[in-house]
Amino acid sequence: MPRYDIRINGAARTIETSDPDQPLLYALRGLGLTATKFGCGLGRCGACNVLVDGQAVQSCMAPVASLEGKSVTTLEGLGTPANPHPLQAAFIAAQVPQCGYCTSGVIISAAALLGEKPKPSEAEIRTALDGNLCRCGTHVRVVRAVLAASGQEG
Amino acid sequence: MTTSPDAPRLSRRTLLEGGALMVGFALGDALAPVGALAQGAARSAAAAAATRILDPKEVDAYLAINGDGTVTVWCGKVDLGQGLRVAIPQIAADELGIGLDRITYVEGDTALTPDQGRTAGSYGIARGGMQIRQAAATARKALVERAAHRLGVPADELVAADGAVRPRTGGAGLTFAELIGGARFDLKLDPKAPLKDPESYTLVGKPLPRPDVPAKCTGTLTYMHDHTVPGMLHARVIRPASVGAHLVSVDESSVADLPGVRVVRIQDFLAVVAADEWTAIKAAGALKAQWSAGSGLPAQAELPALLRASPGTTEQVLTTKSSTDAAPPPEDARSLTATYFWPMQSHASIGPSCAIADVSAAGATIWTASQGTHGNQATFARFLGLPKDKVRLIYLDGAGCYGMNSHEDAAADAAVLSRAVGAPVRVQWSRQDELGWDPKGPPQLIDIAGTIDAAGYIRDWRTDMWIPENTRGLPSIPLLAPEAAGLPQTPGLNSGMISQNGDPPYRTGRMQVVAHWLKTAPLRPAPLRSPGKPANCFAVESFLDELAAAAVLDPLQLRLSGLTDQRGKAVVEKIAEMMSWEQRPSPGPNSDQPVGRGRGLAYIHYKHDEAHVAIGMEVAVERASGAIRVERVFCAHDCGQIVNPDGVRAQVEGSIIQTLSRVLKEEVTFDRERVTSVDWSSYSLLTFSEVPKLDIALIDRPTEPPLGAGEAACAPVAAALANAVFDATGARLRTVPFTPERVKAALGGQASMPRT
Numbered sequence: 001m002p003r004y005d006i007r008i009n010g011a012a013r014t015i016e017t018s019d020p021d022q023p024l025l026y027a028l029r030g031l032g033l034t035a036t037k038f039g040c041g042l043g044r045c046g047a048c049n050v051l052v053d054g055q056a057v058q059s060c061m062a063p064v065a066s067l068e069g070k071s072v073t074t075l076e077g078l079g080t081p082a083n084p085h086p087l088q089a090a091f092i093a094a095q096v097p098q099c100g101y102c103t104s105g106v107i108i109s110a111a112a113l114l115g116e117k118p119k120p121s122e123a124e125i126r127t128a129l130d131g132n133l134c135r136c137g138t139h140v141r142v143v144r145a146v147l148a149a150s151g152q153e154g
Numbered sequence: 155m156t157t158s159p160d161a162p163r164l165s166r167r168t169l170l171e172g173g174a175l176m177v178g179f180a181l182g183d184a185l186a187p188v189g190a191l192a193q194g195a196a197r198s199a200a201a202a203a204a205t206r207i208l209d210p211k212e213v214d215a216y217l218a219i220n221g222d223g224t225v226t227v228w229c230g231k232v233d234l235g236q237g238l239r240v241a242i243p244q245i246a247a248d249e250l251g252i253g254l255d256r257i258t259y260v261e262g263d264t265a266l267t268p269d270q271g272r273t274a275g276s277y278g279i280a281r282g283g284m285q286i287r288q289a290a291a292t293a294r295k296a297l298v299e300r301a302a303h304r305l306g307v308p309a310d311e312l313v314a315a316d317g318a319v320r321p322r323t324g325g326a327g328l329t330f331a332e333l334i335g336g337a338r339f340d341l342k343l344d345p346k347a348p349l350k351d352p353e354s355y356t357l358v359g360k361p362l363p364r365p366d367v368p369a370k371c372t373g374t375l376t377y378m379h380d381h382t383v384p385g386m387l388h389a390r391v392i393r394p395a396s397v398g399a400h401l402v403s404v405d406e407s408s409v410a411d412l413p414g415v416r417v418v419r420i421q422d423f424l425a426v427v428a429a430d431e432w433t434a435i436k437a438a439g440a441l442k443a444q445w446s447a448g449s450g451l452p453a454q455a456e457l458p459a460l461l462r463a464s465p466g467t468t469e470q471v472l473t474t475k476s477s478t479d480a481a482p483p484p485e486d487a488r489s490l491t492a493t494y495f496w497p498m499q500s501h502a503s504i505g506p507s508c509a510i511a512d513v514s515a516a517g518a519t520i521w522t523a524s525q526g527t528h529g530n531q532a533t534f535a536r537f538l539g540l541p542k543d544k545v546r547l548i549y550l551d552g553a554g555c556y557g558m559n560s561h562e563d564a565a566a567d568a569a570v571l572s573r574a575v576g577a578p579v580r581v582q583w584s585r586q587d588e589l590g591w592d593p594k595g596p597p598q599l600i601d602i603a604g605t606i607d608a609a610g611y612i613r614d615w616r617t618d619m620w621i622p623e624n625t626r627g628l629p630s631i632p633l634l635a636p637e638a639a640g641l642p643q644t645p646g647l648n649s650g651m652i653s654q655n656g657d658p659p660y661r662t663g664r665m666q667v668v669a670h671w672l673k674t675a676p677l678r679p680a681p682l683r684s685p686g687k688p689a690n691c692f693a694v695e696s697f698l699d700e701l702a703a704a705a706v707l708d709p710l711q712l713r714l715s716g717l718t719d720q721r722g723k724a725v726v727e728k729i730a731e732m733m734s735w736e737q738r739p740s741p742g743p744n745s746d747q748p749v750g751r752g753r754g755l756a757y758i759h760y761k762h763d764e765a766h767v768a769i770g771m772e773v774a775v776e777r778a779s780g781a782i783r784v785e786r787v788f789c790a791h792d793c794g795q796i797v798n799p800d801g802v803r804a805q806v807e808g809s810i811i812q813t814l815s816r817v818l819k820e821e822v823t824f825d826r827e828r829v830t831s832v833d834w835s836s837y838s839l840l841t842f843s844e845v846p847k848l849d850i851a852l853i854d855r856p857t858e859p860p861l862g863a864g865e866a867a868c869a870p871v872a873a874a875l876a877n878a879v880f881d882a883t884g885a886r887l888r889t890v891p892f893t894p895e896r897v898k899a900a901l902g903g904q905a906s907m908p909r910t
Contacts, residue, residue, distance in 0.1 A: 018413075019432065026432045034380035035373020037553075039504050040585035044834040047504055075373035084372060091371040095363055095800055098235030098808055099554030100370030101505045107371065129842040133834060135504050136235055136554045137811030139845040141804070 006067045008033070009077030020065035024050070024057075027064050028074060035075035035104045039133070046132030049105035050074050056112035056131075075104040078111060087111055090149035091142075098136035106132045110146045119150050177239050177259040177365050208268050213296075213339040215268035216289035217246060223317055223331035224256045230270030230528055231282035232262035232549045236864055237364045237801035238278045244357040244797055245283045249290035249350060251314035252330065254357055262527045262549025269528035274557065274681060275651070276764065276862030279797055283860065291347040293339055300333045352795065352856045359856060361800035366551070378523040378550040378561075379508045383578040386510060388431040390438035391567045391581060391635070392424040393591055396448025396827040397677070408442040417441065418574045423638035425567070427575055431582065438584075448827050452676055458495050461599045461620040466673045468623070473657045477614065477664035486608040488704040491601065492697055495889045496689035496872075498822040499595040499682060500837060505553025506588035507560035511568035512578035517544035522565040523552020526630070530562060533630045537641035538569055556683035556812070556865075557650065558631060560592040566635035586832040593631055594822055595682030596622045596649045596675050600656070600693040606701040610712050614664040617656040617694065621686065622647050622679050623671035631680050649679040651761070652686025655869065658694050659759045660716025677822070677829065684868035687760065688813055692890065695756035695873030699740065699880065708737045709877065713757055721792050721855075725768040726757055728790035728851050733770045740877070741884040750775045752882025756873035758866065765793040765866035769810070771846075773878040777901055780894030782879060784814060784846040789867055791850065794858040802863040806850050809867035815840035817872040819891050 004015045008031070015027045025048045028036050036059055039047030043061040050059045051073040079085035084092065087107050097103040106129060113120055113128040120128065125146045134142070147153065207214040210230070218226045227246045233239040243257045260266050262273075270282045294314045301319035302309040305328065313322050320327030329335075352358070369375035394401070401422045409415045409426060415437040416427045426437035452460050483489075510521040518538055524530055527547040535542040552561055564581050571579040583591075599620040605613045625646025636643045656667040702709040710730055717723045729735070733753060742752045755770040770788040775781070787810055796802050819838050823831040831837035876887045885900035 017432075019436070022432050026430075029380075030430070033373075034377070037377075037379065037505055038582065039506075039553075040834060042585060042833055045504060045585075075371075079372060081368050081372050081374060084368075088371045092363075092368050095367055095804065097367055097370040098804060099504075099551065100235060100366070100375065101377065101503075101553035103370050104373055123843075126842040126845075132842070133504055133839050135502055135556075135812065135839065137808035137815075137845075138804070139811055139840075139842050140807055140848050143842070 002065070004064050004068045006069070007071040009073055015064050017064055021063045023060050024062045024064055024067055024072065025059040028059060033074050033076055037101055037104055039102070039105070045102070046105040046109060047102050049108040049132070051108055051112060054112065054115050056109045075107055078107065085111070087114070087146070087149045090145040094141045094145040094148065096138050096141040096145050098138055102132060102134045106134065106142055110149070113146070114150055119152060120146070122147065179243065179254045179257055179365060206266055207338070210268040210270060210285065211342050213289045213292050213341045213343060216286050217250070217293060219330045219334050221331060221336035223329055223335060224258060225250065225252055225330070226258045226260060227286065228267040229259065229261045229282060229286060230267045231273045231278045232525060232527065233366065233551070234273060234525065235554055236278065236805055237798055238282070239366055240362050240364050241279055241797045241801055242283050242286055244360070244362060245279075245287050246290045248355045248357045249287050250294050252317040254362070256317060263546070264528050264531050265546045272526035272529050274525055276864040276866060278862070278864065279860045280764070280862040283797065285343070287349065288343050288345060288347065291349050292341055292344040295344065295347045296339055296341055297330060297333050301328050304328060358795070358797050359854070360798070362798060364801065375551060378521060378552045379505055379582065381510060381521055381550055383510055383512060386578040386580050387427050387429060387575060388434040389425050389427045389567070389571050389579050389581045390434045390584070391587070392426070392438055392441060392443060393587055394422065394448065395445040397451055398449025399445040399447065402444040402446055405442040409437045409440050412437050412440065416575060418571055420570065420574065420639040423570060423635055425571055427571060427579060451824050451826050451828070453826065454824055457597055457676065458599050461597060461672060464620070464672045464674065467620070467670045470669045470671060471666060472653055472669050473665065473667040475662070475665040479613070479663055483605055483613050484607055487605050487613060488701070489603070489605040490697070490700055490704055491603040492700060492888060494600045494602070494689070494693035494696065496598040496692065497890060498597050498677060499816055499820045500589050500822055500831070501556055501559035501592055501682060502820070502837060502839060503553040503555055503559050503588060506583035506585055507564035507592075508552070508580065508582045509561065509565035509568045510578060510580045511565060511572040513538060513569050513572040514576070518546070518569060520545070520547045520565050520569055521550050522547055522561055523550055523555065524561045524565060525555060525558065526562070529630055530565070533633070533643065534566070534569060537566070537636040537643050538573060557595070557681035557685065558593055560588055562630070563591070563634045566633040570635045570639055570641070589837050590829040590832045591634060593678045593680030595685070596652065596679035598652065598686060598689040600689065602693055602697040604697060604701055606705045608705055610705060610707050610715050612658065612660060612662040612701065612716065615658055615662050616665070617667040618670060619653060619656055619668070619690070620670045620672060621652050622649050622675040623673065624648050631678070647675055647679055648681070650681025650685025654761050655687050655690045655758060656694065658698060658716075659719070659722060659757065660698070660713065661718060677824070683809070683812065684865035687758065687869040688816065688872055689890070691756060691758045691869040692872035692876065695758070695870060696876045696886070696888065699754065699873070699877040700886065703740050703880070706739045708739055710735050710755055711737060719759060719766070721766045722757065722759055724853065725766045725790035725792055726755070728853065729755055729768040729770045729788055732788045732790065732849060732851060733772070740881040742881045745882060745884045748777055750777065750882035752878045752880070754874050754877025754879070754881050756870035756877060758869045760866035760869060764861040765791065765863065767791050767866045767870055769867065769870040769874040771874045771878040773875065773882055775879055775882045775897065777883065780897035780901065782818065782875070782892055782897060784875065786847045786849065787814070789848070789850045790853065791863070791867060792853040792855065793863040793866065794855050794861040796852060796854045797860055799852055799854070802852055803850055805863045806852070806867045807848055809865055810848060810871055811840060811845055813868040813871035814846070814875070817875055817890050817892060818844070821891050
């Protein structure tokens, strides 16, 4: 069975799958990393976003084979309840999530943005998150939390 | 914004025990890990399932004082992200007289929690919370009476606080654990048990953080989609190619090369089951099946006319008021008629529905994100052929649901499949299934006729609404799996209370509201957040502005002059203040500009006796493109006593943004065979760049009953927006969604009315 060496949340992992087209999303969830959510399987909602070498990638569209040798970070890899990433801490402080199903993908997209641009404008934050859908209507809090995480007033 | 400096910080201690979600609270670091206390309490609660009192008339159904002095609260309502997990413990802890850190909270499990009805209709706090407040008040009264007996002190000289009953004047008391710890109250809820003076509340009214938020932000919350059961198989259900189609044949050899795939066919119910999810997905894609022609859908463009002409419709006068004024209307009176249309819409949950079922001849356990665990017990028992008490439904968090999406359908799929294959089965719907087959918010067609005189008095008003009827006594909305598999269930329609708020909340002369109940609906309907009210308020509050424009009156002043309810007046006056409302009629002075800017408002007294909400909007409309830019939304919101202000604020924010999405973009599309809006391109939602600034004023009335905050702010959104567009352009929008094409048509002088 083909094996793929992928760095996941800082640890070297080997994914075995008979199907190299299997999307990363299912491999991650199979490893128990369930923060990354299935939303559409079509690359249109952002719920499954993960960081691949610092870029936000839709894991439902990324075949496992394409990740060989790359570094993947999921929401679990950003931080933990005891030691949260600044974005996670800001999202908690702003009480952002309602159902929370989109939150993982939103935080990942925001992390990718802050990686490229540490102090984005509000408009840049909104544009960067346009690929992430939220049905509960938490958008205003999301923007405020991303501003706060980047050291700007929300 | 979220926490007042003096509010205790809560840590999350949520865990799954026996499948049921337990939440504990601890003072200190908001990010502390799960505590041992909650784990112990969870174990004891799960073990107690066999002996739980579930009668909603009994105090013991809702709360217990444990031997260690902690309190367990059981709630039949579930937390969908709206914050009941903190708000209900706030209510219970305050009323009982104990710290929030001593409470363990259990929700939505038919084996553990009392049936408090579906979590719907904004009744989580207003009904569910008030039952628990009364249970706590009854328990406190009993604890005080026991203490009075044992201390030899009159009950009225004692006070329950901090988990103990003590003399008001100080001195030794008895802890709750000493008074009853571990034993039952054996008491009925006493409606006369006195409630505490709201001024004495120390938790109610505080913006305490929701305990599940840290887990949701770090990926440690177990959602329905993340839950696993030992030995669980993964399934995908294959829906018919067309609505109403029957399964003709299945070619099982088409999936023979996929390892371990089993095809399950029960009449028209077709599924593939596999050991892992990705194999199930591939099998669902590869399986070849032949379907008959469908039962057919109407032509979408003809839908409004078809509603009006629907055969077998029954009429019901919902409200009627005669006028004592027999005189003919004065010369200056203006009479108008208008037709408004609201399309079918989807819940459009971000995660397609998912469920797990473990069914055997002995019983069934079903893990579901359903808003109605208890209500579904009888439904599932019936089609599974099991006694009701052998069917246990356990709630787990799902992707947001706002009425009834496909959570129950996924659970029924899993139950039918688990019984068929003899193992626990997890069913995960696809995006296309979710948008194609979730039960839909129904279409609504509304006519209004009215007369206004020059002074702004509405001399007469008549609303006619064409809406699917609610089948009387329907236990639950018919589910897809039993329907396809030929299993017993009660047929019928349920769209929620969609006929409310069809009357103007203002002083009028003659007034009548008539419902024309339709016997069928083009697609299976279900309640969708604020059922019916966004459309009814859209029609009523748009028409009020149309009357105001006809009489050349300021629309806000017209509302104030017609409002008799002081709390209603207060929210409208608050909007005037927030928007620095300039008194003038609409349309506004720049309505002929290439980009017209305008303002509008709408008001509702939700369901006639619940929250008062006024919403104002500032918009820019580009005439060339027809694009509406909502720049700012203002909301004044009075839902009575506010239990958790940040929770209410989050609900109001969500109600406004979600409804703006529905009004600007959303419409289920279909051809003559099937729904065609099955992905995020064909059914698009509001994006981050399109979300306006929100300015929300919460009016707290601590001594009034809490009225619910989950959906009232949805209702005025469409009318406030339509009225603002009219103010900006002079064009009147009467059909949702307000697409650029519709705006351009309205600007071009074509009335934005459905074909009827």
